[in-house]
Amino acid sequence: MASRANLSDIAKALGVSVATVSNAMSGKGRVSQELGRTIREKAKELGYVPSLAGRALSTGRSHVLGLVLADIAHPLFPQFAQAIEHAASEAGYGVLIGDSRGDVEAQSRAINRLIERGADGIVVVPRHGTRIGDIGRPVAVIDSPTTPGNTVAADHWNGGREIGRHLLDLGHRSVAIIGLHSDSNVQNDRIGGIREAFAGRGETRLIWIGEMERRHGAGCSLGLVRLVEEGVTAFAAVSDLHALRAITELQQGGISIPGDVSVTGFDDLVWAGVIAPSLTTMRMDMERIAEIAIADLISQIEQDGAGAVPHGLKASQGQNCIPMELIIRQSSGPKLGLPASDERTPGLRGSASPTVDQV
Amino acid sequence: MASRANLSDIAKALGVSVATVSNAMSGKGRVSQELGRTIREKAKELGYVPSLAGRALSTGRSHVLGLVLADIAHPLFPQFAQAIEHAASEAGYGVLIGDSRGDVEAQSRAINRLIERGADGIVVVPRHGTRIGDIGRPVAVIDSPTTPGNTVAADHWNGGREIGRHLLDLGHRSVAIIGLHSDSNVQNDRIGGIREAFAGRGETRLIWIGEMERRHGAGCSLGLVRLVEEGVTAFAAVSDLHALRAITELQQGGISIPGDVSVTGFDDLVWAGVIAPSLTTMRMDMERIAEIAIADLISQIEQDGAGAVPHGLKASQGQNCIPMELIIRQSSGPKLGLPASDERTPGLRGSASPTVDQV
DNA sequence: GCATATTGATTAAACGTTTAATCTGCTTCT
DNA sequence: AGAAGCAGATTAAACGTTTAATCAATATGC
Numbered sequence: 153m154a155s156r157a158n159l160s161d162i163a164k165a166l167g168v169s170v171a172t173v174s175n176a177m178s179g180k181g182r183v184s185q186e187l188g189r190t191i192r193e194k195a196k197e198l199g200y201v202p203s204l205a206g207r208a209l210s211t212g213r214s215h216v217l218g219l220v221l222a223d224i225a226h227p228l229f230p231q232f233a234q235a236i237e238h239a240a241s242e243a244g245y246g247v248l249i250g251d252s253r254g255d256v257e258a259q260s261r262a263i264n265r266l267i268e269r270g271a272d273g274i275v276v277v278p279r280h281g282t283r284i285g286d287i288g289r290p291v292a293v294i295d296s297p298t299t300p301g302n303t304v305a306a307d308h309w310n311g312g313r314e315i316g317r318h319l320l321d322l323g324h325r326s327v328a329i330i331g332l333h334s335d336s337n338v339q340n341d342r343i344g345g346i347r348e349a350f351a352g353r354g355e356t357r358l359i360w361i362g363e364m365e366r367r368h369g370a371g372c373s374l375g376l377v378r379l380v381e382e383g384v385t386a387f388a389a390v391s392d393l394h395a396l397r398a399i400t401e402l403q404q405g406g407i408s409i410p411g412d413v414s415v416t417g418f419d420d421l422v423w424a425g426v427i428a429p430s431l432t433t434m435r436m437d438m439e440r441i442a443e444i445a446i447a448d449l450i451s452q453i454e455q456d457g458a459g460a461v462p463h464g465l466k467a468s469q470g471q472n473c474i475p476m477e478l479i480i481r482q483s484s485g486p487k488l489g490l491p492a493s494d495e496r497t498p499g500l501r502g503s504a505s506p507t508v509d510q511v
Numbered sequence: 512m513a514s515r516a517n518l519s520d521i522a523k524a525l526g527v528s529v530a531t532v533s534n535a536m537s538g539k540g541r542v543s544q545e546l547g548r549t550i551r552e553k554a555k556e557l558g559y560v561p562s563l564a565g566r567a568l569s570t571g572r573s574h575v576l577g578l579v580l581a582d583i584a585h586p587l588f589p590q591f592a593q594a595i596e597h598a599a600s601e602a603g604y605g606v607l608i609g610d611s612r613g614d615v616e617a618q619s620r621a622i623n624r625l626i627e628r629g630a631d632g633i634v635v636v637p638r639h640g641t642r643i644g645d646i647g648r649p650v651a652v653i654d655s656p657t658t659p660g661n662t663v664a665a666d667h668w669n670g671g672r673e674i675g676r677h678l679l680d681l682g683h684r685s686v687a688i689i690g691l692h693s694d695s696n697v698q699n700d701r702i703g704g705i706r707e708a709f710a711g712r713g714e715t716r717l718i719w720i721g722e723m724e725r726r727h728g729a730g731c732s733l734g735l736v737r738l739v740e741e742g743v744t745a746f747a748a749v750s751d752l753h754a755l756r757a758i759t760e761l762q763q764g765g766i767s768i769p770g771d772v773s774v775t776g777f778d779d780l781v782w783a784g785v786i787a788p789s790l791t792t793m794r795m796d797m798e799r800i801a802e803i804a805i806a807d808l809i810s811q812i813e814q815d816g817a818g819a820v821p822h823g824l825k826a827s828q829g830q831n832c833i834p835m836e837l838i839i840r841q842s843s844g845p846k847l848g849l850p851a852s853d854e855r856t857p858g859l860r861g862s863a864s865p866t867v868d869q870v
Numbered sequence: 871g872c873a874t875a876t877t878g879a880t881t882a883a884a885c886g887t888t889t890a891a892t893c894t895g896c897t898t899c900t
Numbered sequence: 901a902g903a904a905g906c907a908g909a910t911t912a913a914a915c916g917t918t919t920a921a922t923c924a925a926t927a928t929g930c
Contacts, residue, residue, distance in 0.1 A: 158886055169910050174888060181889080182908055204629045205567035206886030209915045214564060216607070216628075224596065225589045227781055233592070234583045237610045246628045248575070248605050251596045269575075269605045270563045371785050393782055396755075401787040403762035422586055423752055426730050428760040517916055528880050533918060540919080541878055565916030568885045 157198040158206075166194055177202070208270065216246045217449060218266030222279030223254040227393060227421050232294075235442035236275055243450055245272070256282055263287055273449040280336035290452035292445040296337040297473040304444040304472040306436035308338050311476035312345020315388055315416050315434055318478060323487035324386040324414060325354035328379050330394045333362045342390045342418060357384070361394060374398065377405035385413050385487050392417035392424050392433055399427070399483065410485030420479055429482035437474050444472065516557040517565075525553055536561070567629065575605045576808060577625030581638030582613040586752060586780050591653075594801035595634055602805055604631075615641055622646055632808040639695035649811035651804040655696040656832040663803040663831040665795035667697050670835035671704020674747055674775050674793055677837060682846035683745040683773060684713035687738050689753045692721045701749045701777060716743070720753060733757065736764035744772050744846050751776035751783050751792055758786070758842065769844030779838055788841035796833050803831065 159177075163170045168187070175181030176191040177200075183191070208214045217240050221229050237247045248271055250262035259279055264287075266274055273290035284293055284301065292303040299305070319327055329346055331339045343358065350356045357379075365372055376387065376398055387402075389395035395417030399409060409415055409429050417424065420435035518536075522529045527546070534540030535550035536559075542550070567573045576599050580588050596606045607630055609621035615638055622633055623646075632649035643652055643660065651662040658664070678686055688705055690698045702717065709715045716738075724731055735746065735757055746761075748754035754776030758768060768774055768788050776783065779794035 160886075170887085171889080171911080172909060174886095175909095178888085182906095184908060187908085201627050203568070203886050204627075205564055205573060206915095207888075208564035209562070209568050209885085209917085210887040210889085212915075219608075224593045225781060227586060227589065229592070230584045230586065230588045233588070233608060234610050234612070237583070237608050238612075241610075241624065246607050246625075249578075249592060249596055249608055251593050251600075253593070253597075265600065266605075268560050268563075371789055373787070393785075396782055397785050397787070399759065400762065403759065404768075404787045409763075422584060423755055426752075426756050428732070428756070428763045430730055519916075529917085530881075530919080531879060533916095534879090537918085541876095543878060546878080562916050565885095566918075568887085568915085569917040569919085571885075 156203070157195075157200045158203065159200075161198060162191060162194050162200060165198070166191060213272055213453070214270040215244060216248050216269075216271050217446070218248050218250055218263070218269070218271035218274040220250040220252065220259065220262050220266065220274060221277045222252055222259060222282070224249070224251040225254070228419055230422075231419075231436075231438050232277060232442075235438035236446065238439070239442040239446040243446055245446070245450070250274075252279070254279065260287075272453045275445050275449065280333050280339070290449050292449045292452075294441060294445055296341045298341060299337045302472070303448050304441055304474065305338075306441060306476050307473045308341035308476070309345040309348075311418065311434040311478075312342040312347075312390075313349045314345075314476070314478050315342075315418075316346040316349025318432070318480070318484065319386045319388065319414060319416065320349060320353055322386075322414060322484060325487075326356075326384050327354065327386040327388050328357050328359055328376070328384045330359045330361065330374070330387060330389040330398060332360065332391070332394065334360055339390045346388050361397075374401055376401050377407060380405075380407055380413055386484070387413065387415045389415070389417050392419050392421040392431060395431055395433070395483070396423075396427070399429075399431070409483055412488055414484040414487075416484050424479075425481065432481045432484035433479050435477045435479055437477065440474050444474070515562070516554075516559045517562065518559075520557060521550060521553050521559060524557070525550060572631050572812070573629040574603060575607050575628075575630050576805070577607045577609055577622070577628070577630035577633040579609040579611065579618065579621050579625065579633060580636045581611055581618060581641070583608070583610040584613070587778055589781075590778075590795075590797050591636060591801075594797035595805065597798070598801040598805040602809055604805070604809070609633075611638070613638065619644075619646075631812045634804050634808065639692050639698070649808050651808045651811075653800060653804055655700045657700055658696045661831070662807050663800055663833065664697075665800060665835050666832045667700035667835070668704040668707075670777065670793045670837075671701040671706075671749075672708045673704075673835070673837050674701075674777075675705040675708025677791070677839070677843065678745045678747065678773060678775065679708060679712055681745075681773060681843060684846075685715075685743050686713065686745040686747050687716050687718055687735070687743045689718045689720065689733070689746060689748040689757060691719065691750070691753065693719055698749045705747050720756075733760055735760050736766060739764075739766055739772055745843070746772065746774045748774070748776050751778050751780040751790060754790055754792070754842070755782075755786070758788075758790070768842055771847055773843040773846075775843050783838075784840065791840045791843035792838050794836045794838055796836065799833050803833070 159170045159173045163173045172183060173191055176183045176188045177195065204215065219233065219236050221232060240247045248266055248269060250266045252259040252262040256279055259282060263274055267287065267289055275292045275294065276284050277294045278284055284291060293301055294305055295302050296308050297305050327350065329343050331343055333339065347356050359374060361374065364374060387398045389398055395415050399415050402409060402413060407413060417431050417433040420433045424431040424433050518529045518532045522532045531542060532550055535542045535547045536554060563574065578592065578595050580591060599606045607625055607628060609625045611618040611621045618638055618641060625633055626646065626648055634651045634653065635643050636653045637643055643650060652660055653664055654661045655667050656664050686709065688702050690702055692698065706715050718733060720733065723733060746757045748757055754774050758774050761768060761772065766772060776790050776792040779792045783790040783792050
């Protein structure tokens with residue numbers, strides 16, 4: 153097996169020209185049924201695998217996409233990477249990863265590296281507070297639906313609203329929302345949704361972990377026990393990561409979950425189902441998000457040159473806001489002292505069709 | 512800006528041949544200092560970026576490596592990906608990701624896809640219980656030092672021993688080790704190390720989560736409170752994931768950590784530092800592991816063809832076992848009822864130089 | 871002063887694919 | 901029967917790089 157068979161090997165073996173073989177394989181030119189079959193058989197026999205490099209050089213398309221996450225170390229990265237890789241692979245594309253190590257300015261460097269490597273397009277999940285400028289090549293941005301230039305994203309706002317409704321449903325009237333950075337579009341959407349649900353029905357207060365840590369050091373106590381004493385009965389974190397922090401801090405403080413207070417998260421990270429109590433959370437439909445992002449990217453790539461569509465206007469406008477799914481587990485329960493199914497907020501149930509894990 | 516400048520653009524602009532430009536850029540052939548500088552200046556001026564496709568076609572090297580993790584959704588994946596990407600990028604390589612969705616058989620399919628995509632070599636973190644056969648191209652396997660064919664890995668065994676010593680140091684004499692699958696080399700190494708440390712100094716018992724879940728369903732209680740009643744004072748999980756499960760289950764059961772019992776993990780996952788209590792754990796030196804894996808891979812790639820080194824025997828034999836680092840946080844403390852610094856196991860301290868997080 | 875290295879450059883082929891343009895027989899129409 | 905059309909193939913150029921082989925001119929050795 154001297155390296156790999158190529159088109160000309162097949163051509164030589166059959167006494168035809170390379171062009172004919174190429175046409176037969178791609179089904180593009182004019183080749184007789186008969187000869188076409190013969191060629192494809194021979195190709196399989198010789199174990200022919202097209203050279204991506206040759207094709208790339210000839211067509212100017214590498215059939216490789218770049219994936220840039222602001223911070224590759226983010227616990228959500230695996231889900232993203234898996235979904236994107238799958239969608240891209242289905243479409244015949246490979247996925248090259250780029251890392252910016254959380255650094256704002258390194259983000260664009262990472263993007264550039266990928267472009268220099270020949271990526272036909274880039275999927276970006278930008279760092280909070282940054283925007284992606286024109287990089288001269290197709291981009292799909294996954295941030296939040298309210299972000300200008302966003303391609304596709306989960307409906308974080310509605311997700312927040314469903315979490316809010318879920319807690320209201322359980323009788324909670326005072327919730328503390330836990331966020332990290334106030335410049336994250338995603339977090340602000342989620343928070344906005346929760347607040348909208350609570351508007352006129354209960355009170356919300358807001359905790360920014362980032363700010364607290366700047367004052368009291370990383371890993372500091374969030375003072376949640378104190379909040380419980382002040383009457384807060386539910387904590388809605390904008391990420392499972394913060395929900396986890398809340399749960400452990402509360403448990404350590406002797407507060408029972410969901411007996412005394414409820415805690416909810418966002419994202420359904422891998423461990424959400426196995427902690428005690430397992431975490432009620434809101435899950436993005438990564439598969440669909442990835443599919444749409446990739447589809448958009450590919451349509452941009454293929455139009456490119458011919459269509460001359462201005463990069464600002466996206467093809468698949470409108471269907472870019474993907475519903476989230478409420479996953480009810482053990483960490484959320486009826487407000488303390490509430491009769492089993494009483495005082496529920498009427499008319500709110502039913503908008504979501506939540507998944508309930510068996511325990 | 513009509514697409515991108517290439518070698519012949521530069522050549523034309525300067526009235527020299529493409530070959531000379533190529534030589535000047537790569538510093539390989541014979542070019543005068545003078546002309547070399549001129550060419551490089553012109554290249555910069557025109558914003559020249561070499562075409563990887565052209566180069567790949569000519570040299571037969573894509574300068575792309577594949578990264579295959581058994582399960583891309585594993586929480587350790589971000590760390591791996593980040594480290595590998597960094598090391599590869601430093602060496603001038605891009606990283607293509609492949610996913611096998613945890614499926615055993617899909618693992619080899621993923622590897623093949625990457626090879627067909629032209630990856631010059633593959634980094635594999637195999638699924639527990641699988642081995643990587645000869646795939647006809649350079650591979651670096653990151654599993655455990657005791658795995659045959661392994662290229663580089665953390666010293667899981669010694670890591671286990673240090674965890675064991677740490678717990679012994681704190682006065683614990685009865686530890687429950689928590690693992691997931693009994694066919695994981697990594698886990699078995701870690702467990703072996705812990706047991707070695709405890710041999711003759713205390714008793715260990717073993718819990719396989721995988722087995723329990725097969726019997727009682729996913730997310731079931733591990734019955735840890737019961738073990739505490741039986742006299743276990745410390746839990747050593749072989750992954751932070753399981754440590755987290757243990758901590759929350761114990762906390763929910765009203766057991767104080769580290770007051771009543773200690774809990775330790777492995778891997779230092781992102782959230783290990785921010786839960787309450789923060790988690791004492793053992794960290795791999797991903798940077799070094801990645802560096803060595805990449806270096807090994809590249810040396811294989813470059814020897815290939817010339818050296819004709821049998822793929823089984825690795826170049827960098829010996830230095831492939833990277834020490835782990837003990838990170839002492841809040842979740843481990845002296846055994847209940849033990850005077851502050853008494854009854855410590857003598858002669859054990861000092862073998863490790865642990866990092867202690869400030870709180 | 872003539873053969874020989876050495877330096878600095880050029881030429882040309884090669885990598886594997888795609889694709890527009892061309893060529894050769896055949897069929898079909900008038 | 902001659903022109904036109906068409907199916908089925910081939911030719912040849914192009915993509916951008918690398919690299920072995922070659923060549924001209926200058927420096928070195930005796």
